[in-house]
Amino acid sequence: MSDAELVERALAGSAPAFEELLRGHARRVRALCLSRLPHGAPVDDMVQETFLRAYRLLATLHDRDRFGSFAAGIAVRVCADWRKARARTEVPLDDLAEPPAPPIVDGENTAHSPLRAAIAALPAIHRDAIALFYFARLPYREIAKTLGIGEAAVNARLTKARALLRERLGGFER
């Protein structure tokens, strides 16, 4: 069943139809959340929040076949909201007896592997491409639809991301 049909059924009140949409796009949404959130953030909670918002906003999706990019857009906003909320609740340094948690900056990640740290240090557009390709296992065409760009741009972003990773990590040339 196409996404458009599933969206129509979900709008008519079918929970199984919405669940099928969720299962079809969960890895894509989680990939974006992994890309957009720092290490240690509640990624799965943000994925859940993304689908709950998508459910509430489903009636505003006019092109029913574009649920994937619709959910992806919501995921990016959910992650941005989380980061803003986290930034607002940061306790001033002077109030802390213990050293504070490291501040969140774009791409910040206290990852436990050099590879993840290098991915976290990439610019967001390149991180998104890497996450969607490797974690969501999407082909260029689907990544392009998700990000609203062309397939050539996906190729260019992955090429640049890999070049940056090799530069930062080294050791892949023999």
Next chain:
Amino acid sequence: MIGPERLNALLDRELDEAASADVERAIASDAAARAELDALRRLDAALRDDAAAQPFDVDALARAVRMSIAPKPRRLRPVALAACAFVIGWLLRPMPPLPSVQLQPDQPGIASLERAVGDVALLSETTHGREPLAAGARLREGDELTLGKDGRCIVAFDDGSRLWLDGGSTVAIKAGGVELPSGRAVVRDAPEDAALEVATGDVEVPVADCTLAIDRHAMSGKLSAERFETSLRVLAGSIEVRGRRIEAGYEARFSGGELIGEPRRMEPDELDWWIRLELEQR
């Protein structure tokens, strides 16, 4: 010389058969390109291993979302119920007479402008201009009213129905009803035996013996600027539209003649703009 994008596309299996064969032929005679592709393959393997090491339980996610969206029995708190009852009672109370306005139903027309504040104008079919309207003006079938942002008015039909219009609305007066292509209105006091039909382009709804708030607006989002939807909020009584009965306290939304989702119970804090309208009309 093979460009890095072509090598990456080959690695990602995104080249068609002919292009892949071309690149592979070129690599066969280019040691530097072969070394570059090997390095990319090692990085690719490391990235795939890393992605595989990040577990993801889609079943747990589906369960959590299913539980969150499952309909729950709604129990309004007593305070909220009291607030609803107060607001609905207030809306339904008889309107006090407006001594400053002398309606003249004996003149030609089917309705009068009972009250007008701010920019309220008649769109003239003959001059294609805007003629400012004042309270007391008679309205004929075919007349089209347009309200500026600060405009508010009450149209009183001769059969007793009353239409409150909010700023930014446009309405055409028809025999037995109105067309509301955009804007917000509240219809009330329509007698049971003479329903006032409101048509918005998304839905036609006969209103009789109930109070109904209607809001027709463009759907949000850049791609949908030309798509409209109509929200029908039943404040008192009930309406029957497209074979569905919608009771007081519920909102139903329509677009292009179709019901969007299911009617839903309104929250007390949604009773906003028509309360303002009520306050301003007093």
